[in-house]
Amino acid sequence: MSSNKKLSPYEIEIFNNMLGSIAEEMGAVLIKAAYSPNIKERRDLSCAIFEENGEMVSQAAHIPVHLGSMSFAVKSVLSELDLNQGDVLIVNDPYRGGTHLPDITIIAPFYYDGKIQYFLASRAHHADVGGITPGSMPLSNSIHEEGVIIPPSKLYSADRLNRKLFNKIINSTRDPEERKGDFNAQIGAVKLGLNRLGEVVEKYSLSKIRAASDQLLDYSERMMKRVIKGMKNGAYSFTDYLDGDGYDPNKIEIDVKLAINKDMATVDFAGSSKQVEGCLNCPLSVTTSAVLYVFQCLAPKELPLNSGSLRPIRIVTERGTVVDAEYPGAVAGGNVETSQRIVDAVFGALSKAMPDKVPAASAGTMNNLTIGGRARKGNGDFAYYETIAGGMGARKGMDGISAVQTHMTNTLNTPIESLERELPILVDSYSIRKNSGGKGRYNGGDGIVRSYKFLTDVTVTLITDRRKTSPYGIKGGANGRPGRNSVAINGNKKVLPAKNSLNLKKGSVLTIETPGGGGWGRVK
Template sequence: MKTFDPIRMEVLRNALEATAQEMGAVLKHTAFSPNIKERMDASCAIFTADAELVAQAEHVPVHLGSMLRAVKPTLDRTGPLEDGDVVIVNDPYVAGAHLPDITLIAPVFIKNERVAYVASRAHHSDVGGMEPGSMPGSSKEIFQEGILIPPVKLYRAGVLQTDIMDMVLSNVRTPEERRGDLNAQLAALRIGERRMEDLADRFDAEVLKEGLAAILDYTERRMRARMAELPKGVWYAEDCLDNDGSSDDPVWIRLKIEIEEDRIAFDFTGTSPQVRGNVNAVAPMCWSSIFYSLKLLTDASLPPNSGVLRPVSVHIPKGCFLDAQRPAAVCAGNTETTQRLADTILKGFAQIAPDRIAAASNGTMNLIGIGGVDPRNGRPYTYIETSGGGQGGRPMGPGMSGVHANMSNTLNTPIESLEISYPLRCIRYELREGSGGVGQHSGGEGMVRAIEVVDHEARVSLQTDRRRFAPYGLHGGADGLPGRNWRIVADGKHTEQPAKGSVTLSHGEAVVLETPGGGGWGQPPAHENAEG
């Protein structure tokens, strides 16, 4: 086997990760929508010429893990890209996400040879569909969730295909904002291409290609070494979503984990079948949660690339809601099901390595979408945001409060930005005291966030979970407090709202999210048991 100089490889690996970070910075600072420029609900990555993920920035885990399994199927549909081509795609059954996550992919050519691909994925605040924000609480099929974009070339040999752009923008509520965000994604690709060209000048194109392959092999070796250190055997775990948004029945994830030598297998036999509501997931979403969880189990310093998954096999039974088939609704699969997948996998890992795994975090992205016509200018607007909650208590200390955990690490929309950008008012924003589970290391507190509609009528969509089944504690720690949704109507009356659904609010009415706390880790001190 040909060896690659380890010092040169480490220099290259860090340069690639810095490139992905710079791509993200360009995307954030040139985007139009607060969801990207404030919350950074977007991710950037670099792939080999064979479409293997080789470097990523520390952006959104659910994006990057699913892109890892989705870029190759996308390129299989388009064929190898030529210099100046840019592919656009959001079809979940190809791109592995939900419709608001639009992905752009471009090749990197050095001396007329394709050496890599760069990609950016961003959550757009609207892509059409039955509700503003394109995250309806009660969709039953994919066509209700927005425009489906198969893998098509937005640019051919550097020339914008205006008919493709016009088709996309004609199917959304906020076309100018969408154009701006797509151009920001394109700018991120361009800086990625430029930095890869710089690396080729520095290392030579052939050495660069060899280096990309060496990085993946190096990660695989480290991953196999970590797997070999773990106990061998079979473990089981299960957890569930509150419901699918269509019925009150819980939706179960059942998992068998088997470790043998330097390999690990995940088997989801027994998991609930495809459902009518929108918590269905496509298979790359499942791989995304596995990718994230494995780094927690083994070594957080492992380079985040495809080499991590080479010792991994996954079995998802046919007809299971984790491998949904067209035209299933899937928008909450990205936000809610990936979180429950992570909870289930980590519950299994807690049996394998109890000193490494935290109790359950809030387990939901607490998504809210609001849209209507802005009375200040007469134009449609769409506001979308996910809210944090409590992190689970950890072996080394208490969980953090009011943060995103596991499959999302996005920021909040600052109140000032929210109220300037939209005809909305934030009337409460605080930690939810007493929501974290007690334990030797207590779970973090959830949040309370209340948004009021100002001078107009608006549609509000909620996609939340852990309103019925609490985030679990571990090793004697107490569960976190489940979340709650409610609305304040004009006379001040409070009305409970379901975990998933859409509702119309008038001027002065508000929607309130109380997000779950994290579970506690370990037996609480004796005096806390006595007080309880």
């Protein structure tokens, strides 16, 4: 359903902020009600509003990797399920709208006049969803090793909980009580969104809200076309690499061919590596998010976050490649690592079309760490997940920021006090990794050094990158320093591979040194 009602620019802006505030409030409720540190402290979540066809109208400024991918989940439930008022839907299957299994999406249709008018959705990264290692981020070679797979399903049918499905999901994890609390927080956030949207529709009329959301999408399309039109027409290419997938040490190629033609852009990934054995395969939803993120970065800050921005961008992939994986390929690391390298490669190509506006490469890895073992309190197990910041790439006129999350992640630092209170872990050191940023006319930001001392036996999984390759500098700026992982056992230090899963004894100390960002311009 679309509306022919024309609104003034100021009315559209008012409704844009109104819809955005609903998504922000949903996120605030989810953070407040969540049980796990990953959601309540790190804020690894996103909330958004969609039109009835699955196009995203508004997303709060949460996690960039969710930016373009949540629409895939909404469209998946639309195509696979018969929906009714009072339904609450759930999905995490990366091959049916998800990203990787820990990212679970809760969706509810908003009915008015007996028809679906909108969808409200919350996505959150759950600290454990089963699988072969605690934290559900294993060095897997099949998605079936990564955790419980949830196809588009009805968690609630006409306001009635499907308790059998709910129990099956939470009991497939290592901490059912924590999962239950996080699920209830997500459901509560979506239900609050339904109520708030209902209040807005009652106050201003459905026709006005529909007109506003339709015109917001059109406005974003026009604005993105203007951004693309400001680039030099032509064909540009760039290739970047991932270090390896944990099984094959050979580098994994991300190849981008960018074509700018007036106000349209084509991003073609032909030549990228075939699907790999390890977990770095990327579903199309994640590749789409990464491309949208890059173009959104180059747009004015006032450009609304919605699906309209994607309309002038054509994304070309080949099925069965690392950027468009096929079932049952492992994908745990595609969402977090391959997405970062896609961003680097697209920025690299764009640096030739608008050289003064594109930054040098940032750290290029989320430095994923999962830890599992026996809980200090009670008799159960714990599973903990975090990403560790690195250096931001420099840009014209500005040094890169040190020790910050960049690009596809926007999560917060886990407070040491919270981590040490909740888990049998001590943070031995936490500091800036001096001189890890690339030198240049403007210097890249420095990475981080973070060390963990374990107070119990644990299983640790690392999915990191930029340990062999370096974040690139631009216009003569130096590359950032690669990262390094190491462990000290009884005082003996050993360097670890970028992708690794290992059992560590009580008293072991794990140290993660994250990459610095690239420099911009030659040093004068």
